[in-house]
Amino acid sequence: MIKVNNLTKKIGKKTILENISLEINSGDIIGIVGENGSGKSTLVKTLLGLIKASSGNIIYNSKNFNYFPDVSNMAINMKPIELVSHFCEVNGIKSNEYKEKIKEFSKKLDLENKMTNNMKTLSTGEKKRIYMMIILLIKKEVVFFDEPTDNLDDAYNNIFFDILQQLSKKGVTIVVISHSFEFLEKFINKLIILKNGKLVYNDFYLKNQSIQKISEKIHSPTSNFKASEVIDW
Numbered sequence: 657m658i659k660v661n662n663l664t665k666k667i668g669k670k671t672i673l674e675n676i677s678l679e680i681n682s683g684d685i686i687g688i689v690g691e692n693g694s695g696k697s698t699l700v701k702t703l704l705g706l707i708k709a710s711s712g713n714i715i716y717n718s719k720n721f722n723y724f725p726d727v728s729n730m731a732i733n734m735k736p737i738e739l740v741s742h743f744c745e746v747n748g749i750k751s752n753e754y755k756e757k758i759k760e761f762s763k764k765l766d767l768e769n770k771m772t773n774n775m776k777t778l779s780t781g782e783k784k785r786i787y788m789m790i791i792l793l794i795k796k797e798v799v800f801f802d803e804p805t806d807n808l809d810d811a812y813n814n815i816f817f818d819i820l821q822q823l824s825k826k827g828v829t830i831v832v833i834s835h836s837f838e839f840l841e842k843f844i845n846k847l848i849i850l851k852n853g854k855l856v857y858n859d860f861y862l863k864n865q866s867i868q869k870i871s872e873k874i875h876s877p878t879s880n881f882k883a884s885e886v887i888d889w
């Protein structure tokens with residue numbers, strides 16, 4: 657479905673992704689983990705075509721993608737109703753169809769009184785629920801999620817888990833970046849671990865596989881920061 661060969665991304669002198677080769681096949685449910693700055697978002701944005709690789713290539717069967725972005729730094733100057741309608745329009749959904757559904761979903765996701773505010777005024781969790789709506793409204797073959805559940809409270813975390821399960825039942829290929837391995841291990845069947853821009857694990861993930869071993873791969877032994885050693889007042 658997507659075949660990545662020796663993908664490298666450099667920005668200035670810094671190598672952000674180094675010689676990444678992997679495949680995403682139809683029906684995969686892939687978790688991408690790694691320390692802060694390991695290259696997870698850059699990898700997904702490169703797969704989506706939002707960032708150009710420095711070398712290597714990506715072969716696509718189709719580009720029928722949806723993307724749930726990391727909304728934490730996002731400053732969109734429009735109303736949620738306009739944003740969601742825009743995504744529906746460009747994906748060929750008829751307005752009489754999506755208007756009804758937006759009404760229904762905003763009720764179910766408790767966003768009714770937020771839809772005509774400016775996106776910039778929404779909390780991170782509310783912005784995520786707006787993107788949830790977009791994912792639910794628009795049928796795609798592959799959906800990429802960048803840290804979907806950070807900033808969501810327990811109730812919405814569960815809703816999100818339910819959404820991911822339903823999408824996978826419908827045959828949607830799912831790729832999820834998350835810092836919560838506990839969340840991922842509930843539903844993924846493949847795992848990708850990045851460290852300093854390199855692929856250190858890329859294989860099937862079996863439930864209850866040794867979390868200890870996986871954790872050793874994700875975390876660097878040098879991250880031994882102790883606040884007591886640096887605060888000198």
Ligand SMILES: Nc1ncnc2c1ncn2[C@@H]1O[C@H](COP(=O)(O)OP(=O)(O)OP(=O)(O)O)[C@@H](O)[C@H]1O
Nearest residue numbers: 667670672690691692693694695696697698699850
């Ligand atoms: N436009 C850019 N210019 C310079 N460096 C960049 C740029 N974009 C990303 N980087 C660097 O590339 C590295 C990987 O960034 P990326 O956002 O892909 O990491 P990540 O694994 O998603 O991190 P996090 O878990 O913190 O979200 C980081 O060191 C980051 O500072």
